[in-house]
Structures are given as C-alpha cells and as structure tokens.
Amino acid sequence: MSTDFAETDSSSSSPDGFVERQSATLFAPPSPLVLESGETLGPITVAYQTYGTLSPRKDNVIYICHALTGDAHVAGRHNEKERKPGWWNGFIGPGKAIDTNRYFVVCSNILGGCQGTTGPSSENPQTGKPYGPDFPFITIRDIVNVHNALLDHLGIENVLAVVGGSLGGMQVLEWVVNRPERVGAAIVLASGPKLNAQGIAFNAVGRRAIYSDPLFQDGWYYGEEEKPHFGLALARMVAHITYLSEQSIELKFGRKLQNGDEFGFDLKSETEFQIESYLHYQGNRFVERFDANSYLTLTRAMDYFDLGEAYGSIADAFSRVQSRFLVISYDTDWLYPTPQSKEIVRALVDAKRHVTFKELKSAYGHDAFLIDQELPKLGSLVSPFLARTYSDRQ
C-alpha cells in the first residue's frame, strides 16, 4: 500500500490540536493470546491513536483497520514539525467523510507490524532481544483478536463500524464473522474474501527477495549494522507495481526518461526511465520505515486468509454476521479486482444480509482508496452510510 503516489493533503490535522501516540499492554502473563496456530504470545503491546470524543453511550466508535504497511497514525499530526499527516488524513477528521466531530475513531497498528505494536522487531521477553524469526506465525484472526482486546481495554463494548481497505478489509470481514455481536456496520474497500493465486505469487516473489538477501541472515539481522534493505526494497518495488493501475503509471510516467530526451545506452543505469527511478525511490523510502520480518509475517497472514475455507463457505461465514455492509471496489484495481468484491456481495445476498455495493471508477488502481483525489467519491458513499447506521441504532 502506498500513499506516496499523489501528494497527501497537507492541511493541518485538526483544529483541536495534535494527535497522541498511545499504547496498551495486553495479554500479559498468565493470560497470553492463544494464536490460531496453537502457539501463545504475550504480553502484547498495542500502539493506537484515537480521534474525536467517545460519546457517553459509547455508541459512536469507528475502528479503522490498516493495510499491509500502514500504521496507527491514520490522521492528524503528532506535532507541528511533522512533515506529513497520517495516511488517511483526507478522509478522517473534523467535518471530513469520517467526521471526528461525530465519531470516536480508533486505529491501531496491527499485530506483527513494526510501528509500535508487538511484532518480530519487538523485544522477546524470554531473551531480552528482538523476536526475529522466533516471532510466532500469525493470521488475520489473531490480528482481529488483538483489535478486540484493545476495545475491551478501552471499555468499549460495541463499535458503530469497522472500516478497512485491502488487508484491512480482510480484517473487517474476519471481525464481523468472528465477533458479530460487536459490529454495527462493516466497510470493506478494495479487498476480497481470499487472496487469489496471482496475489500469492506476487507475495512469494517479495518474500523470496528478502530471503535471498544475504544480509537477511535467516531473520537474525537486528543487531547488525547492515540490514536486508536490498531484499526489502525489491519486495516493495514489485508490490508497488501491483498497487497502481497500468493506466495510471502510463499517464504519469509512460516512457519518459529521467534525464533529458536521449537514451544513455548504459546498462549500468537502473533509473533511466522515470518509472524506474520512481520504483527505486519507493523501495528505498520503504526500508526506512518497515521491517523485513514484519513484511514476511504480514504477507503470509494475507496469503492464509480464506473466509470461505475457514467457515465452510463465504455464505456460511456470513450467516453469522449481524452488521450491514458497504462493499466498494475500483474498476482499475487488478490486485483485488471487482469480481472478488462481488463474491462477498453475492454471499451476503445469499445469507440475506444488508449490503450496498459500488464499483468506483478511478485511474489509480488498488491504491485508489488512499489517494486524495479519489476520497470525495468514496466519502459520498461512506459518510451517509455511517450516518444511517448511527441513526438506525438510536
């Protein structure tokens, strides 16, 4: 997932000040989280941020599930020096599509991540060193169990809505099936009930890039001066291509050269075309903020997710849900193409659940739900959907 393709809204975060990094320690001994694999993990630190005010009846909570490489910093700024606001700042805030004057928004870094929530780069209490490859295998269900534990910790019983795109959408689907009593509405963007073979294939290439970097050292690279940045950057480069539509990179870059109009006839140059330069830049920026072991862990969690397999069929899974649904796909998204969203919608209809579906037109491919220019269209669906859900529950 990338927010770098278009410039993010640079307006100030909110009139009521800066957003605060918060964290909670959950699953402390003797009550660790029992993972889907059967292993246990604890304690688990969860990094999260909140926006707006929890209503006295605690009925205005919206939980945001971030995508593969996102984090808890979904909107606003931590301080005035912060260059860029949170990754969905154009969508969440006072008066915005998810209006923090009305709703209390929670976003947490997911389990296995590397932005404050326990993951492979966190300290293993048994060794005093980072978990590294000893970090247990996790699934989307484990990630969602931690979201629910954070709600418990915050004293929140039910949420008005859970919202997520891509891997975040998978968390939403798992959540409403696994803890149906807790969720009023589910908003699933650019996602699917399972990853298809092509998606698994691209993830496999990314992981291979990391594994084959000699600096990866079987995952024990934390104490080293040099980290497997070549491999991780390469994984990001290939993933990044899948986040963009063919149309959008053709329009933005086409065959334009990085320097001048003449070919260099130099095989040593890796950035002769602008699209190359852009991908290298994305790869190099990514390694500054992301951990290779987290990338392995979370892409595998994505591969494993299969709602239908876990519950017999997707319709069987949905027979448990109580939420209403808003499902949105993008016509140029080829990583989670529209037929995958339609599979969700058909199963919801079969299970006689309330669902609204829309395929939005966009040039931006999978990343469209993160692109500022595309947010008004998305907001025009999400905002009234949330308002209706809220008023229907009064």
Add this chain to the structure above:
Amino acid sequence: MSTDFAETDSSSSSPDGFVERQSATLFAPPSPLVLESGETLGPITVAYQTYGTLSPRKDNVIYICHALTGDAHVAGRHNEKERKPGWWNGFIGPGKAIDTNRYFVVCSNILGGCQGTTGPSSENPQTGKPYGPDFPFITIRDIVNVHNALLDHLGIENVLAVVGGSLGGMQVLEWVVNRPERVGAAIVLASGPKLNAQGIAFNAVGRRAIYSDPLFQDGWYYGEEEKPHFGLALARMVAHITYLSEQSIELKFGRKLQNGDEFGFDLKSETEFQIESYLHYQGNRFVERFDANSYLTLTRAMDYFDLGEAYGSIADAFSRVQSRFLVISYDTDWLYPTPQSKEIVRALVDAKRHVTFKELKSAYGHDAFLIDQELPKLGSLVSPFLARTYSDRQ
C-alpha cells in the same frame, strides 16, 4: 516467455530426421557491426537452425524471431535422446501450421542471447575471456541487423514472412520498417510498438534482483563457481507471473497447497502453496539455461524499443513498409494487452497498408502463442495467411 506451463507436444520432430545446430560467423574484422549506440561489435557468431527445403527461386523463406528467452531451436529434436523438442514444435513442421513441406524456416538465436549467438557470455576476442559487462549495449535494431546479415550469408534476398511473438514481434516490426524491401509478410503476435510503463517496471524489478545479488559482482561472475542464480531466478519468477493470466493460474493452482490440506504455520516454508512451488521451480530451471548478463542486455533492448519514437510516429514508420500484416493479440494478455496491437493496426490503416487483425480468446495470457492447446486457433489464421501471401507473390 515460458514453454513450461502446458506440456509441449511430444510427437517426433519430423519424419525426415533430426535438426542440426548450425552457426555462421559474421561481421569479422575489418567489417564489424555498427550498433545503434555507435559502438562496433565483431566478429559475431550466429547460431541458427533451418527446416524444410529452400525452393530453387528462394521464395519460400520464413524467418522466426524468438522472444526474450527463446533460442534457435524452434522445432524438432537434435537427436533421439533429447527429451523435449524445440519451443514451437507444435506449430512448425511437416504438415503443421508453418508447414516445412512447403516453407524453408530459419530461426536464429538473437544477438545478446546465450544459446550460441554472440552475447555477454561469449569470448571477447580482445581479452580471451567472456565479454561480461563489457558487452556493448544493443537494441532491437541491432538484433534485426544481425538477422539480415545471416540472410545475406545464406544467399537469401527476400523472405516470404517474418514471424514473432512478444520481443519477437518487436523484431518483426523493426525489420519491416528498416528493411521493407526484404519482407513479404509480417506476423506479429502478442506484441506492441513499444513497451508500456508497467512492462518497463517489471523489467526493472527483474534487473534489480540480478544487480543486488552479491554473486553478480558487477557482471564479472563467469569464472566463479557460484553465479548470481538467486537474482536471475527471482527475475524469472516475477516475469513468469506476467506471462500468465490471472485466470489461468487461478484455474490451475488457485489456493491449493503443495502438501496436504492443512496449513503448516511455518514462515520458513517458501513453497506452501502450489503456485509458489511452481514459481520457484520455474526460477530454478531457468538459471540452468540462461545467463544473467544476457537477461539484463535483452530486457533493456526491450525497454528501448519504440517504433513511433524512432520514426516520428508509428504511422510514419509504417509508410515505409511493403509487407502485408497479420496482427494477433490475446484477450487475457496483460503484458502486451490488445490495445497495443490495435495501436499497430490503426497506424497500418492510417498508412494504408494491408492488415488483418484478430484478438484471440484464451485463458493463457501472454504465453498463449506458445501453448500447444492454443496453436490450432493460431494456425487457422497463420496458415492461410502464409498461403495467400505465397500465391500472391507468384
């Protein structure tokens, strides 16, 4: 390009015996090839194979231009022990779509390759060692100039048709524009007048994989026991995904696991899903037959190709051609999608040239022109087109 997705026709090559590896040495001093970059290269050895019999009037020649990782061994077997026949054996042979009872077929390994024609792994006569990264930068035009020099060497003035898919199709386009007097008909399969940004992006990822393999050693790995096989295999894995359609890998592999029905919850396994195992297998097989420096050289030649840029516009380029055209695309090809073929066709129409266009339906994506099951459909277009061209020229 891959011929491994479906089993290749295993019928014997031809009733009249085995095919012979041939080679010619061209551009010997003092007459080296002047490359598009301005550099010179010579002597150049060309590995080629021929099928059928050259007619007394030398008017039945069909030249096959292979794709990125193909070779001169286009059909038949070299001996009875050879496990697999040439890469287009289902298409070329006695009584087949390109009927070697009627036509004299020539296929040569392209300049910069690694299957007998001079390329980076060939001996540099100035040093007595492989060229390695000292091999000059080459373009599609240089490749086609060597094809033409081979024709001269064989004493052949004109060809009935040049045929090629993918990178081979680019050679066909360059050929008919650059040496229009020599070609009766052009058959362009699953190709385009230029590589789009997404194609350049995937090539850039493949090259990055090679460059970042420490065993690559700036291209000077030939004397070493270990070669940059991790990088080259990774480049092949990502390219291979682009050769297949989403639909075909979903049908063949979907989410099937390699061993049993149960997840292993083991992050160390890189081949838990069948699609992963398949890609790793493809990568590992590829490095047995291909050279990393050739991969860099030829993908860059592909990136550089831009027929319109070189001649003002594609229609301007085509104002020079004398051939008739058969242009074929595949509906599930997303590497060279149908609009790219249509761009060729529109320019030919604008230039008032004779063109037949067909988008074939296939599940197999870009590789469809190489897949045995798809050859009857392709043959039903190619075979009469060749026959008409031949009879019209009598």
